Amino acid sequence: MTEPTHQPSDDAADARSSDAASRHVPVLLERCLELLAPALEVDGAVMVDSTLGMGGHTEGVLRRFPHVRVVGLDRDTQAISLASERLAPFGDRFTAVHAVYDEIRDVLAELGIPAVQGVLMDLGVSSLQLDETERGFSYAHDAPLDMRMDATTGLTAADVLNTYDERELARVLRTYGEERFAPRIARSIVRARQEAPLTRTGELVDLVRASIPAAKRQTGGHPAKRTFQALRIEVNHELDALAAAIPESIEALAVGGRIVVEAYQSLEDRMVKQAFAQGASVSAPPGLPVVPDTHQPYLRLVTRGAEEADEAELARNPRSQSVRLRAAERLRATPDHLRPTPRRAA
Numbered sequence: 560m561t562e563p564t565h566q567p568s569d570d571a572a573d574a575r576s577s578d579a580a581s582r583h584v585p586v587l588l589e590r591c592l593e594l595l596a597p598a599l600e601v602d603g604a605v606m607v608d609s610t611l612g613m614g615g616h617t618e619g620v621l622r623r624f625p626h627v628r629v630v631g632l633d634r635d636t637q638a639i640s641l642a643s644e645r646l647a648p649f650g651d652r653f654t655a656v657h658a659v660y661d662e663i664r665d666v667l668a669e670l671g672i673p674a675v676q677g678v679l680m681d682l683g684v685s686s687l688q689l690d691e692t693e694r695g696f697s698y699a700h701d702a703p704l705d706m707r708m709d710a711t712t713g714l715t716a717a718d719v720l721n722t723y724d725e726r727e728l729a730r731v732l733r734t735y736g737e738e739r740f741a742p743r744i745a746r747s748i749v750r751a752r753q754e755a756p757l758t759r760t761g762e763l764v765d766l767v768r769a770s771i772p773a774a775k776r777q778t779g780g781h782p783a784k785r786t787f788q789a790l791r792i793e794v795n796h797e798l799d800a801l802a803a804a805i806p807e808s809i810e811a812l813a814v815g816g817r818i819v820v821e822a823y824q825s826l827e828d829r830m831v832k833q834a835f836a837q838g839a840s841v842s843a844p845p846g847l848p849v850v851p852d853t854h855q856p857y858l859r860l861v862t863r864g865a866e867e868a869d870e871a872e873l874a875r876n877p878r879s880q881s882v883r884l885r886a887a888e889r890l891r892a893t894p895d896h897l898r899p900t901p902r903r904a905a
């Protein structure tokens with residue numbers, strides 16, 4: 560986590576930030592605003608946009624709710640600086656912080672904010688990250704095998720591919736990419752790196768393509784799509800961060816506050832679904848004549864199941880194709896026996 564940043568606007572910055580706006584249409588923006596509205600309409604409301612990206616959702620919130628202040632988190636320093644330029648006209652109603660989203664409560668404590676009325680999470684990779692071909696997220700362009708969302712720290716995709724043993728590689732591809740040819744791809748990777756370490760996305764695409772039987776290559780989109788997704792999740796520890804971030808975000812909410820999450824793949828959506836379901840269920844053993852207050856649900860589900868994009872949204876925004884949106888409202892404090900242990904000793 561680093562210091563909050565406020566960045567001044569200038570002409571060049573305006574050009575860059577309007578570029579940012581045009582490069583990313585926020586997914587289901589109107590629906591997110593509608594779901595957050597009852598919580599954000601209170602005086603002094605604060606919302607955390609945990610996946611600031613290029614600031615599209617945040618800009619929507621700042622425009623729609625003129626009294627609301629937004630704290631935007633992103634682990635990608637480039638996103639932080641682009642969004643800060645774009646949102647500079649909102650002055651001190653917007654604060655950007657370079658952080659991983661499971662640090663939400665530490666960030667709020669440092670800003671002196673005891674609880675917030677809204678949390679928004681629009682998971683996954685941004686169009687900016689995909690467009691910056693040199694960062695290696697895209698299987699469509701040859702680039703260095705990097706894939707770190709925070710390019711300042713951690714293992715790159717090349718490190719993973721060149722150092723994990725074959726079984727570990729197969730596990731990553733199968734678990735995070737749901738890749739049925741994971742063992743064959745892992746074997747090809749290990750064989751190829753015995754000749755020379757893998758360094759380019761193009762080499763990986765060729766390896767994956769050659770590992771998948773020709774008849775199966777025709778279905779399921781680009782043959783390397785699942786391998787790239789799996790590596791990105793592994794490089795960025797995305798599922799561990801999300802598993803910690805959901806309960807941390809719920810803890811950050813004031814009573815009446817709402818959390819809205821947009822997930823784009825089933826592993827993430829399942830985690831959101833389970834965390835919300837736990838909060839919305841009675842936690843007492845079945846058969847008690849009266850449920851004690853300490854075991855009453857502390858969340859209410861605001862969406863019925865997961866919402867998907869309709870035709871109009873799909874036409875506007877192809878990225879919305881796989882979105883699963885869920886929202887919940889905090890009803891009361893989390894009972895002690897279900898509260899996450901603080902990330903840091905207080």
Ligand SMILES: C[S@@+](CC[C@H](N)C(=O)[O-])C[C@H]1O[C@@H](n2cnc3c(N)ncnc32)[C@H](O)[C@@H]1O
Nearest residue numbers: 610612613614615616633634635659660681685
């Ligand atoms: C889909 S984009 C968000 C786009 C944004 N809603 C908008 O309208 O511009 C997801 C962003 O979340 C960031 N991100 C992903 N995982 C993160 C994590 N664990 N902590 C903080 N930011 C994360 C990515 O770097 C990326 O910028």
